[in-house]
Amino acid sequence: MLVQALKDQGVDTVFGYPGGAVLPIYDEIFQQNDVRHVLVRHEQGAVHAAEGYARSTGKPGVVLVTSGPGATNAVTGLTDALMDSIPIVVFTGQVPTFMIGSDAFQEADTVGITRPCTKHNWLVKDTNTLSGVIHEAFHVATSGRPGPVLVDIPKDVQFATGTYTKPSPTASHYQPRVKGDLEEITELVAAMEKAKRPVFYTGGGVINSGPAASQLLRELVDATGFPITSTLMGLGAYPASGKNWLGMLGMHGLYEANLAMHDCDLLINIGARFDDRITGRIDAFSPKSTKAHIDIDPSSINKVIKTDIPIVGDVAHVLEDMLKVWKSRGRKTNAEAVAKWHMKINDWRKVDCLAFTAGDKTIKPQQALARLEALTKGRDRYITTEVGQHQMWAAQYLTFEDPNRWMTSGGLGTMGYGFPASIGVQMAHPESLVINVAGEASWLMNMQEMGTAVQYRLPVKQFILNNERLGMVRQWQELLHGERYSHSWSEALPDFVKLAEAFGAKGIICKDPADLDDAIMEMIDHDGPVIFDCLVEKHENCFPMIPSGKAHNEMLLGEAETQGVIQAGGAVLV
Numbered sequence: 001m002l003v004q005a006l007k008d009q010g011v012d013t014v015f016g017y018p019g020g021a022v023l024p025i026y027d028e029i030f031q032q033n034d035v036r037h038v039l040v041r042h043e044q045g046a047v048h049a050a051e052g053y054a055r056s057t058g059k060p061g062v063v064l065v066t067s068g069p070g071a072t073n074a075v076t077g078l079t080d081a082l083m084d085s086i087p088i089v090v091f092t093g094q095v096p097t098f099m100i101g102s103d104a105f106q107e108a109d110t111v112g113i114t115r116p117c118t119k120h121n122w123l124v125k126d127t128n129t130l131s132g133v134i135h136e137a138f139h140v141a142t143s144g145r146p147g148p149v150l151v152d153i154p155k156d157v158q159f160a161t162g163t164y165t166k167p168s169p170t171a172s173h174y175q176p177r178v179k180g181d182l183e184e185i186t187e188l189v190a191a192m193e194k195a196k197r198p199v200f201y202t203g204g205g206v207i208n209s210g211p212a213a214s215q216l217l218r219e220l221v222d223a224t225g226f227p228i229t230s231t232l233m234g235l236g237a238y239p240a241s242g243k244n245w246l247g248m249l250g251m252h253g254l255y256e257a258n259l260a261m262h263d264c265d266l267l268i269n270i271g272a273r274f275d276d277r278i279t280g281r282i283d284a285f286s287p288k289s290t291k292a293h294i295d296i297d298p299s300s301i302n303k304v305i306k307t308d309i310p311i312v313g314d315v316a317h318v319l320e321d322m323l324k325v326w327k328s329r330g331r332k333t334n335a336e337a338v339a340k341w342h343m344k345i346n347d348w349r350k351v352d353c354l355a356f357t358a359g360d361k362t363i364k365p366q367q368a369l370a371r372l373e374a375l376t377k378g379r380d381r382y383i384t385t386e387v388g389q390h391q392m393w394a395a396q397y398l399t400f401e402d403p404n405r406w407m408t409s410g411g412l413g414t415m416g417y418g419f420p421a422s423i424g425v426q427m428a429h430p431e432s433l434v435i436n437v438a439g440e441a442s443w444l445m446n447m448q449e450m451g452t453a454v455q456y457r458l459p460v461k462q463f464i465l466n467n468e469r470l471g472m473v474r475q476w477q478e479l480l481h482g483e484r485y486s487h488s489w490s491e492a493l494p495d496f497v498k499l500a501e502a503f504g505a506k507g508i509i510c511k512d513p514a515d516l517d518d519a520i521m522e523m524i525d526h527d528g529p530v531i532f533d534c535l536v537e538k539h540e541n542c543f544p545m546i547p548s549g550k551a552h553n554e555m556l557l558g559e560a561e562t563q564g565v566i567q568a569g570g571a572v573l574v
Contacts, residue, residue: 001127001164002091002153003028005134006035008167011062013038013053013427015046019066021093021106024158026064038427038456041448043070045420047077047148048446050088052424054081055407056382058210060141061088061424067095068106071152072113076414078148079117083411084233085208087146089137090118096156097125110152119147125154127162135167136174143169144176145297146208176296180313180321188268188292188309189325195266195290196337197344198226201249201278204233204410205271205295207403209315214403216319217270218242223323224333227345229257231272233410236400246345250278251546252392255353255555256345258544261286262552263344269293271315274304275411284551294318353544354396356559363513365390365465365536369397369437372463375520380432382425384408386418386442389471389542394437416445419462423449426458433461433524440466440493440533450503453529461523462531467538468493475541479556480548496533503529511535 002025006014015038018026029037040046043065050061065074071092081088095104111123120140122133130153137149192198200221206213214237221228221244228238229246238245247254249261261267267289272278274293279285285305292309293301301310311318326332356366369390383398384407385391391408400406407425409417422436436443443464453460465471474488497507506526510519510533523532543558 001131001162002134003032003035004164005131005167006062009135009138010059011035014062014064015040015049015053015424016064017043017046017066017070019070019093019106021067021070021095021155022064022091022158024155025091025093025153037064038423038452040420040423041451042446043073044076044416045423045446045449045452047074047081047088047090048414048417048420049424049427051077051081051086051417052384052407052421053428054086054088054424055421056404056425057428058404060138061086063088063090065090065092066106067093067110068108070106071108071110075114075117076412078114078150080409080412080414080417081148082117082119084409085146085204086148087141088148089141090148090150092150092152093158094123094152094154097154098156100154110150114150117148118150121150121152123152123154124157127157127160130157130162131164135165135169136172138167139169139172140174143174145205177312178296178314178317180294180311180318182321182325184309184311185318185321186325188311189322189329191266191290191292191309192224192226192268192326193329193332194334196334197264197341198224198266198268198338199246199260199264200226200228200268200270201230201261201272202228202234202237202270203231203272206234206237206315209271211403213271213316213319214238216316216323220319220323220326223331224326225335225338225342226333227260227342229253229260231275231278231410232395232408234272235395235406236403239401240399241401248395250275251280252396252542252544254396255351255544255557256348258546258552258555259348260345264289267291269295270319271295273300276304279305280546281549281551286552351557353557359513359537361513363511363516363534363536365393365467365540366397367513368465368516368534368536369393371516372435372437372520373398375517376433376435376524381405382407382429382432382434384418384422384425384434384436386436386438387413387415388439388442389475389540390437390439390442390465392542393465398437415442419443419446420449420452422460422462423452423458426460427456434459435461435463438462438464439471440464440468440496441470441490447499450500450505450529450531454504458529459527460529462529463523464496464531464533465536466493466496466533467536467540469538472542474539478539478541496531500531505529505531507531507533509533509535
């Protein structure tokens with residue numbers, strides 16, 4: 001039943017790790033060739049790999065793990081997927097129904113444990129309901145606001161026989177609203193016609209809505225001429241080369257994007273959730289703007305920021321209706337005022353907040369990513385990241401022209417995410433260049449997945465910015481904790497080249513800026529998995545930065561303005 005359901009749902013890849021409570025399922029997997037199984041080295045890795053697969057394809061990722069520790073090891077990945085709205089379906093084995101509650105070997109209350117970190121979960125006690133539950137799980141994971149679901153299957157249910165039913169999404173009780181209210185959409189269009197300083201603030205919801213949403217967004221932005229910024233999760237929905245692109249906003253966002261958000265008079269939130277890394281201090285967030293919020297999740301509306309024009313609906317459907325209404329009303333904007341707004345934004349751009357001085361003896365992390373961007377731009381490229389300074393630098397210095405090309409852990413900030421995610425991406429796109437931008441500390445959290453990469457001949461590139469520090473922790477300790485570096489470095493790091501070779505992969509080390517380009521090309525041109533150990537400046541800080549509890553117009557700029565703090569109106573306090 002399970003294998004047939006996977007086939008009927010169009011699943012081609014499952015990431016998993018066997019154990020006693022799922023052996024009947026693994027026995028069926030062994031006897032077929034339609035669904036391939038990827039043996040990871042840790043259940044957390046399985047879920048992150050499924051996230052990478054899902055994020056890069058738009059299809060749900062699928063995981064199969066055993067009971068007890070197999071299920072509990074998946075909890076971090078489930079929570080990560082819930083925070084970032086990634087559709088994954090996790091199947092866990094469970095002890096036989098008659099043993100549930102007896103503290104049997106490898107028993108855990110999986111449904112209880114995972115209830116807070118899944119969109120929905122099920123414990124299947126009747127074999128006749130199993131196929132229906134599986135089909136419902138895929139429907140719930142992929143409909144409305146996407147997210148992780150879990151199906152817990154006791155071992156005696158796996159051994160039993162029952163009646164299989166084909167998928168029928170229309171039979172589901174879960175039918176989220178996808179069309180936005182036309183009156184509210186018209187109200188927003190009317191506000192757009194009069195706005196003097198508008199800005200589109202976009203998030204991962206645009207990408208989750210599918211390719212049509214990104215296409216409609218591009219059409220709307222280019223037709224209106226309004227500037228557009230994005231959260232970490234929304235990069236690529238609008239092309240970085242687009243003339244209205246402001247770059248990423250938020251805690252480590254660009255100066256011009258953050259000041260545009262602060263000074264705008266119409267803020268149009270499309271598929272973002274007003275995350276604290278974006279808003280900064282709530283009472284000082286975009287203080288003079290009319291705020292519109294388009295989101296398929298009704299619980300996100302007014303949860304953090306009070307919204308003047310709330311629109312519940314799927315981004316693609318709402319954008320389609322917005323364009324129709326705007327065109328029918330004469331395609332009007334306050335063009336003269338919007339042109340002045342762009343001139344103001346261009347003045348802010350002159351600050352050049354991502355400026356850095358390239359090292360001649362030591363590689364700057366910004367320098368490493370700038371060269372990676374230059375040497376891989378235009379290729380069929382997918383980027384994953386771990387979490388920390390390197391993640392923010394990657395978001396700042398790498399550019400994305402299309403959606404589904406950027407996989408990172410946003411809401412949960414999960415160290416150890418990027419490597420297994422890159423494996424999931426590479427499984428989905430075997431001919432593409434897949435690079436995981438990592439920090440050495442974060443990468444070590446799931447380093448065992450090198451075994452998976454080598455076993456399946458996946459040419460994933462691990463681009464490690466090695467500063468021998470927990471970089472973001474160290475930065476906060478420097479700026480906020482009197483330079484007391486409590487446990488933010490390691491005195492026992494491995495030789496990454498030898499580590500790569502021990503797994504049967506290629507290792508490259510680079511510490512001289514003069515060798516950087518050749519070393520990156522060597523990594524790209526190698527036809528197998530690579531660990532690239534890039535030794536970078538140990539105490540470089542990631543700027544711009546909005547300090548915790550500060551407003552968008554109170555940014556630390558670092559080198560771009562001699563460590564200046566930007567205040568309202570763009571004045572610099574040194």
